[in-house]
Amino acid sequence: MNSAHGTAKKSAPGADHFIALIANAAAGRDWTQDEVLFCLRKRGTSLQRLARQHDYHPRSLHNICKRPWPRGESIVAKALGLTAQQVFPSRYDADGARRLGHRVKHSTGPAAGHVHEGRGG
DSSP states (O other): TTTTEEEEOOOOOOOHHHHHHHHHHTTEEEEEEHHHHHHHTTTTTOOOHHHHHSSTTTTTTTTTTTSSSSSHHHHHHHHHTTTTTHHHHGGBTTTTTTTTTOEEEOOTTTTTTTTOOOOOO
C-alpha cells in the first residue's frame, strides 16, 4: 500500500496470465515461435536452457514450431505448464493421440511449397 496516497500498488501480471491469454487466442491453432519464446521468458527460461537441461544441443529446440518432434514438443509444453496438444493442436487428434504422418508445409525459401514428412520421437 502506498502510504502517501492510501492506494494499493498493482503488481504486473504473472507468467500464468500471459500463457492463458495466448492459449485462448491460439485456440485451435499451433502457437507461433514468438508466442512460445515470450511465454518461456515470462517463466524465466528459454529454448536453449530447456535443451541443455534435457541433455540436447542448445539449438535443438529452435525449430520446434516448424518441425514436429514429440519429445521437444513435450519439453516445451511442460515448461509452459501445458500439454503438447494445447501448444501444437494440429499435431494431435481430438483424443490427444499423435497424428501419424503429420506434415508441415514450409512457406519460405527456395523450396516453398515443399512438404516435409514429420518424424516420430
